Amino acid sequence: MNHARSEHTASVLINGRVLVTGGYSSDNWVNSAELYDSSTETWTPTASMIMPRGRHTASILTNGKLLIVGGHISVDVLNSTELYDPSTETWTSTANTIKPRTSHTTSVLTNGKVLAAGGDINFDALDSAELYDPSTGTWTPTASMIMPRASHTASVLTDGKVLVAGGDNSFDTLNSAELYDPSTGTWTLTANMIKPRASHTASVLTNGNVLVTAGFDNNALNSAELYDPSTGTWTTIDSMNHARASHTASVLMNGKVLVTGGADGSVVLNSAELY
Template sequence: MTMNSHRVLPFILIFSLILILTVVGPANASSDFWVSKANLPVGWGTRPSIGPIGKAVTVSGQIYLFYANYTYLYDASTNTWFSKTSMPTQQSNFAVAACLGKAYVFGEESNEAYNPATDTWNSIAPMPTPRSNMEANAVDGKIYLISGLLPQDGHPGPTMSNVNEVYNAASNTWTTDAPIPTPVYNYASAVVGSKIYIIGGDAVSGYADGVAITNPCNLTQVFNTQTNSWSYEQPLPIPLANSGAGATTGTFAPTKIYVFGGGNIGDVYNFTQIYNPDTETWTLGASMPTARFDLSVAVVNDTFYVLGGYNDTYSTPINEQYFPSNYQANNQLTSPSPSVPEFPAWLILAVTILMFTVIILKRKYRMKRFYALTNKAFAIGSNREKLRLITIKTIVNRVTF
């Protein structure tokens, strides 16, 4: 008796298709994802008094991290850190921005510029209003220092400034633009086109005995550098301070703003909140693998490097790279590396068919021997034994075919 191979072949093909889809997966995944990278060269231990574990900025495609008075270069192409010339002045809670091929550091103590081409530092004109716990954002050769904390000078509570001061990198001079409507500090910020987005942060929520009480807010305050005017847009879904943010350019991923992490001691978050400035809507992305606050964000080719921060009372040297949804490199959608080796579909199909062919031939050979033995026994057996053999053959036929 021969096997009905035409009844088995469809099952082979279905199994092969399932195997191909499982192992190979979709060729162009469009979901966002995270990748672990080389840890920061600093960032271990308890929370220091110098504030956040550094501030990072991208200059000419390279990431520079400034921490206390240290300067580090991160080469994203080799996933390697290098030490560079230290900052002249050790500072904390400062702001950094890249402009005209240099990195600029703005703090209460001093303002300094770093030239990556020569690995040198020089002092620049001081801020008219010294502040801390703010961000610096560059637009068209100018750097905007918005709001932040004024020096405490013995004040019992936080004193915020609403000032919006503008540094001209070419002329090394300062001017003043329209003040922010709601002063904040420890906020996140990003630039899209000619607009600066001030997102969340700590804002005054009340007073007790004349002392300001601050809490994380959900405001999205937008400054238009061309019209020198402010507006409010859709607020954050989750009020946060001490977050980090950056924006895609539209080159490799759709233009959006991404806000990562945030919180404080006792409340640490791993949220990825995504803002579409065209539709003024918020969505949530893939959560950070490591929840953190006081982190820093650098953007390279529309991917985000989320660096350092605190996972509660302890600082962390974590460096994680985020790929937005629909990220395309060289006109190809990028997806995370599969956890199993990726083989061509034709090879998997061929191996699967070969495997089942061997199984079928092996079973066919065994069944041929079975029938030969049963036929021999049938020829010499009694009627009762013949009846038993007929019953066995019937059962085998039903099970096998």
Template sequence: MQRVRVSSQQAAVHKLGDSQMTLSPKFRLPAARSTITDHALDFDNSLTGEPLIPGFPDDVALQCLLRVPVDQHTSCKSVCKRWYSLFGSKERFFTLRKVLGFHDPWLFVFAYHKCTGKIEWKVLDLTHLSWHTIPAMPCKDKVCPQGFRCVSIPHEGALFVCGGVVSDVDCPLNLVLKYEARKNRWTVMKKMVTARSFFASGVINGMIYVAGGNSTDLYELDSCEMMDPKNGSWSPVSNMRTHMASYDSAVLDGKFLVTEGWFWPFYVVPRGQIYDPMTDNWENMPAGLREGWTGSSVVIHGNLFVVTEHERTKLKVYDSGNDCWEVVEGPPLPENICKPFRVNCWESRVYVVGRNLHVAVGYVVENYEIATGGNGKKGGRFCVRWETVDAPGSLFDLTPSSAQVLFA
């Protein structure tokens, strides 16, 4: 059906795309339109009479084209002028996806080259299982990738990179960078109060927290600070009860869990702290929680899971009632997922990115008896099933330093 604009006057009625309704090249949405689809179809009205896909209404065609994987955009631009207009701008493409309600998960991996140390971000489209690259971060060249801490606000499509350390002089940074998936660009934010590296980070109620880490004089810190992402301002909160750098951290039940982590061989028992933002107070982590935290963590439906690094890379879950860990039923991490690996999650899926950026996807199911078809086999509270997404050869020499899930 042809879309027309109804006029209350007797003036001529114009079709969408009429030259009298041409927008500026910067793509601005009109102040008032009738439907969401009208907003989307207005992305290039100057190309009158040229359908997006011959034989399809533009609104249906646009729904199809907005599902094209990012790694195919370059070749799609050469199809016609309207496709060039759609695929030639990442900001335009993802703005239209947002207008039309697309909300798919993407796995953003902060990686570095094993030989040169050069850092870059690679993105795995979890729907099409294809990889693409985003613009380089605006930071110093000689940095230690492991010294940064990355956090994300997934449903806002926002990613934050904080701190870090200059590798040739061991100088911690108070750098803060923000990446927005819709705009496909980085923004330099206000600096942290304290320069730090190898610290803990997490998001609680939309606020970003950082704690501990190494200072400019290479001593461990006990300070903690909080950032409001809306205005980028940092403010200090209560100090931890001990000075320590962080191996891993998690947000569980609205509290910030920070662990020093095990180091092989196990000479000393690790330290751990828990911060409650409601009381602005730190307390020592229970012994069972900190002693069994032997890997990288994710929180799924209010439960803390760890992909272990020392126990045949099994997945285990924390039992807060008994202050102990139990092994999740199922196989260990696939053998081609080599350390060092980085972990994140979405819904009931665990994403483990290993060396060369091979990815293991763990499907976590509650109640093992149900998961095995109710055959009466007794098991733990959870079970896991792993699948592997092999990375292309072009990513062979990359090692992950962080993995974050964003929606776009």
């Protein structure tokens, strides 16, 4: 990347490029953004976000735009949101969330709505969840999670359910996982991860399994594991080359997973690796 950063986001756009936004770099919260082209393996700058932010989320909507939600700047937790248009490389503001939240997740459901779940406000973990409707630009509440959690992951499975895994509850690192069913608006528990972890990543692979990488549990981790939705079980796989947390992972057009940046507990990383 052009800039070392952690607590950022990375999203595969409809044109196949990866958009990295915001985060923390060299003692500053940044609004800068850059694009990775896997065909040339190069990074180029693009327009900066309206607001600097870290531990926000980024979701590709069905119309191809990118929705940025919440996050924080220092101790200020944000409820602001903004949209990136890849065709014009410009940013515009959209409706605020019902609750400010950082270290949360957002997931694009099969009906096109966006589920925002959990996170924290001033280190108080949330169990609340809300839905964004791109057609109206509004947020509405939905059922709360079974457990409050922040710095977790959320993955939309092939059956349309959302797998939420790990994170922390302001006191402990979690290995618990739960499923959200958009058709009923309810949450149910599923099998625990093998290792508790927060600030990790989860990526849905082309075979439908979910790859969970690294994160932290007292220290930065380099371990990884796979969730099989058909059996509801977790298995350990080979560890990554570097321990890292608050990094990103993106499934590329060729099916590989690009892991970028993060921090290992002592330095912010600009390294990247492929699974």
